[in-house]
Amino acid sequence: MRRQSDDAMTLYRFVMMIPRWWLLLMVVPALADEGIFDQYRDLMGDDNPAIFVIEEGEEFWVQSQGPSAATLEACDLGLGTGVTRGAYAQFPRYFADTDRVMDIETRLLYCMETLQGRDREVIAAKPYSLRGDFGTELEALVTWLAAESEGMIIAPEQAHPKERAMYAMGEEIFFYRAGPHDFSCATCHEQSNKRIRLQQLPNLTEHTEVAEAYGSWPAYRMSQGLVRTMGWRLQDCFRQQRWPGLIFGSEVSIALQTYMAVNAAGGVMTAPGLKR
């Protein structure tokens, strides 16, 4: 009996056989009919399963865990101890207690370690869901925190020199060509009105587009039945570019998020979104 996983495997093998530079040819001008999925989205309606993950995230926030048997409620996300409303919209940002710029995920990891006494290596080993999972703790927390910033202005801090340095690094990486295809982020995300197959590619150097893109993550990914974070999305980009794996919580990840968030500044957080 033919199985869906066999079909996926066959397709994967087929794609891997294509001379890789041909993949660039898939970056084509967007269709004149911009709204090819409008009918699909209309029929879908407003009901986004991310709503469950938001609740699950809030539950993790108040759950006693770790050797310290503490909750995360004393975590400082930049707006003061335990203040969650509006915090996500101001990431990535510099924290004096760690003397570094952190994104939401590295900051949560820090709070799990310092408040709850948990082992960061264990959490960092599997921050994101794998096939068959129903969501990780980190994904749920990020979803809830993003919802706590819903409707707010994207306003990552750029006052501190380290924050500005992080933006500069992010910009450099964005345009840096590497890997077997000599791809950079800019290869796919520096122009407007481009797509890969039927997926629109946001121009992450243009304010309106990057604001819409950045502001809609984390998002429920329908094809996966899971909410995925911005950090995960970057990891997946690296995989698709055939770049080396993006290390969870690395400066590269924080730098790219800073670059996007600052370019998006002034836009509105709409997360959690609903994506393919």
Place this chain on the structure above:
Amino acid sequence: MTRVDSNGISRRAWLRWSVILSAAAALPGRVWSAVIRPEAAFDATALDQALMALGETPTRHEGVIFTTPDIAENGAVVPIRVEVDQTVLPNVSKVSVLVEMNPNPLAAVFDIAPGTEVYIETRVKVAQTGNLYAVVESDGQLFMASRETKVTLGGCGG
């Protein structure tokens, strides 16, 4: 270990379901012969096999209003709607949804109580581009509408 039948449904699940429903539907009036799950139809691996298990070959009827997207952003979540124009097709008691190219075409069977509109919205998995069918039962006869929905692969193939 809970005994599980060919469809992967445990005995415990059957019992629990009967308890829930008898608590909920202990009413005079309509007898829910519809409680019986059409196992053979769900197990069928081809469209015509599934339709035979549901009853017979349905005839097309314009009273069945079936809405699916022309093109779906992904195949895991495809929204659909089935409505029936009761002025031309009355007494509809059952709506079935089938996806021709799925390993098991029958996706769902809805039993409609009298007084309930024939109006169903749900989301189904569509393995690949192909036809979807809405089959309704009215006074023991089967009628249907069908639509093709294209399924796309996203972005870089994932």
Place this chain on the structure above:
Amino acid sequence: MAGRIKIRAQKKGELTEVKALMRHPMETGMRKDQAGESIPAHFITEVAVLHGDHTVMQAHWGAAVSANPFLGVRFQGGQAGDAVRVVWTDNQGGTGEGETTIR
């Protein structure tokens, strides 16, 4: 976490419209996980929508219904304040239920 249902029930003229979103993986049993092991089938097999004591609709589902399934139905009558419930059972003996009042 498992078993949660978000329900909205609204009057639309004479009709009441119910929209329900259910938390469930709806695993087909045909996938393999990252390690290559088969992920067992886990899906809602029966679901019912109730208005008070009256079963408005009852459905049999297969694993082809999407994960975190959505169900929309309409029925005649119903008054603001009436209770609407959705209940389900799955192939592993799990159950879920949720309730709301009609607006």
